[in-house]
Amino acid sequence: MITLLDYGAGNVRSVINAIEKLGETVHVAASGRDIAEAEKLLFPGVGSFGSMMGILREKRFVEPLLAFIKAGRPFFGICLGMQALFEGSDEAPEEKGLGVLPGRVVRFDVDLAVPHMGWNGISVKQPTDLFYGLGGDEKFYFVHSYHVVADDAAVVLTTTDYGYPFVSAVQKGSVQGTQFHPEKSGASGLTLLENFIRKDRTVSIPPKSPDHTRLAKRIIACLDVRSNDQGDLVVTKGDQYDVREGGNVRNLGKPVELAGRYFEEGADEVTFLNITGFRDFPLEDMPMIQVLKETSKHVFVPLTIGGGIRDFTDKNGRSYTALEVAAEYFRSGADKVSIGSDAVYIVEDYLKRGKATGQSAIERISYVYGNQAVVISIDPRRVYVNSPAETDHPTVVTTIPGPEGQGHCWFQCTVKGGREGRDVDAVTLARVCEKLGAGEILLNCIDRDGTNMGFDIELIKAVKQAVTIPVIASSGAGCEAHFAEVFEATDVESALAAGIFHRREVPIGAVKRHLKDSVEIRL
Structure with missing residues (x-):
């Protein structure tokens, strides 16, 4: 039985479907008591940090969550579910995180598109059973604008490059978490979830992984x-x-x-x-x-x-x-x-x-x-024009002339199909x-x-x-x-x-x- 913490935001159906595809039963936590009685807890966080922490406090989930983690039972956080483990986030400075791990969540400061969105690799930094059966060169699906900066390097499980290396997975005792979405990462993601579920796998040798990762088109x-x-x-x-x-x-x-x-x-x-x-x-x-x-x-x-x-x-x-x-x-x-x-x-x-x-x-x-x-x-x-002076809209010089030989055009938005x-x-x-x-x-x-x-x-x-x-x-x-x-x-x-x-x-x-x-x- 896997307990899933659903605080009411985002797509948790895919996580449930992934777990059920692996042959497990999912129990959705609807109260603090459900969290307290869980054997293994999966927390897929979705949306914004402030909204998430506000709902967790409103539903009185924070104390049961902290007690569950302190008891040493298996916990897995996905995306915001991992970020919640830290002390806070620049996305919502007024909201405190769970503070289980030392560090903070910051926005990407890169000359690249943000959110960091798409398939990227991981570089494994410590032994783990989470990637058992994987080769190390797999790509996982990321979609986020903020990333963790950990104060303790010992909790960093993997890093990923996007302009610079950032923390893409964490591990400390029975607590594990990924910035990427295993439920959206195809067969590799399903393997990772299966490794979390089946803790009888004792192999803890990290796979070979690249020192530098690249985002896929x-x-x-x-x-x-x-x-x-x-x-x-x-x-x-x-x-x-x-x-x-x-x-x-x-x-x-x-x-x-x-x-x-x-x-x-x-x-x-x-x-x-x-x-x-x-x-x-x-x-x-x-x-x-x-x-x-x-x-x-x-x-x-x-x-x-x-x-x-x-x-x-x-x-x-x-x-x-x-x-x-x-x-x-x-x-x-x-x-x-x-x-x-x-x-x-x-x-x-x-x-x-x-x-x-x-x-x-x-x-x-x-x-x-x-x-x-x-x-x-x-x-x-x-919409073709002879010169930019004919319109207030930004134009481009086009290599595809208009019907009357116009050398400029702008791109008009349409509605109703x-x-x-x-x-x-x-x-x-x-x-x-x-x-x-x-x-x-x-x-x-x-x-x-x-x-x-x-x-x-x-x-x-x-x-x-x-x-x-x-x-x-x-x-x-x-x-x-x-x-x-x-x-x-x-x-x-x-x-x-x-x-x-x-x-x-x-x-x-x-x-x-x-x-x-x-x-x-x-x-």
Whole structure:
């Protein structure tokens, strides 16, 4: 029996599914007494440090937690669950940590994208049974903006490099913790969790591990999901956002089956974009919720869901917040939520007011779940001009002339599935969303969607240079070389494709084999 501490924030379903896949039973702690009676305690922390510690104190979990650890029973913290072991965090200076280990949590101070997001390696610093059966060169999934600075080197189990070495796992007696997410780290992560569960493994020789680790570029499979004319949820794909062919919605497969296939083929993440038009409250779209729940049982890499994440009033007059909608997706197995059209409206309001309200969906979700949980999906199209003087929007000199030979363009944001253009450009949208708390940009391109012409490098460069958060390049991939091109020509952290994967024109494995000699990837 494994007891899981669920304090009510984030995706714990994936952790439960991982433990159950290993043949164990999970008991979710609902009270201090449940913690006190636990044999082994797993604490997956999600969101922001201040929100987490506030909830732990409100639920009166702090004293039982400290008593459990002091008694010497096995404890495993994941991400914020590990950070909570220390004295405090710069993310919330007013909140004290558990103080079990000496040290503090600080924000990354690097000339790299923050959050540190993606697959990275570990360098083992002391004997442990946690990595039994692993070779030492595995990569694990990280997603965080803050990291531990330990005052006692003896508690440092592993380090990882991101601009500089930071503490990525700790160990002291029966207490262990990782900054990375084993439940999202594929087979290697499952092995690590199994080693924590089965403490009868006495081998304590650390595996060979690199002295220096490198963050991998991510290859993401995207599944556009919508109801077809028969009312079934299907994976579809559009050409410049038109998903119909011969009058019918293109049906390229079932969402859960395709997601499982991509996990087995080596996808680093899976993204679901629910493009069904909501006629009522999004939470009543239960088939999509069920897709997430079923997928998270078999797919142990990060899952992102987009569609309908906004404030909403249903036909009965009951109001729901975007935070409530996001919470339901997180509880169903999502790790990140993607906000599209609503992000444009939020930025328009910000530009009109000249300041943030603190009440937008981006701000509220990122406060509770952390900025790494909020992805902004931008759907721009090119607007050509003869010179920058013709528009107030930032322009680029383009190597792809306009229909009348124009040599400049700006990138207009759209809403409603690309059907309506707005007076906001992609660069401004990305900058403002980062300021409001978003942790990642999914950068689409209507002009390239479904063309197989390659990614829009000029668009990607313009947005990537404007923000300090990770950017996902999307739209236009038609062959393996297009992935190499976007990674070599820009600083994006990941690249996404859909149709070429769905139709098996370019398998994920073929992309990684093509990249492995020139780009750091996870094999």
